[in-house]
Amino acid sequence: QLSKWDRWTKLYLPSVFPAIITGWVTAAGGAWNASIVAEYFLYKGQVFSTHGLGASLSIAAETQNFPLLAGALVLMVVAVVLVNRLLWAKLYELAHNRFNIESAL
Secondary structure (H helix, E strand, C coil): CCCHHHHHHHHHHHHHHHHHHHHHHHHHHHHHHHHHHHCEEEECCEEEECCCHHHHHHHHHHCCCHHHHHHHHHHHHHHHHHHHHHHHHHHHHHHHHHCCHHHHC
């Protein structure tokens, strides 16, 4: 006996919210990985490159510049941990505290 609006806001969206967050995390990770890889690549003997973390990692590995490689890896780890802690963890906490089956009962 719920209106369409109430069905969407009180049943459908809350029930899929945790899965939506998981999809966002997966999509964001895949997009970031693709952008990192796309910053530097070799095609038919020609190097295509731009400025960015992925290019820095590739150039450092290719030239065996281990300090640059270590610095770029540390920067990448810090960025991933910060995004996980500040964004995804908060959304998962919201999903767990507000949109779970136990809180609906």
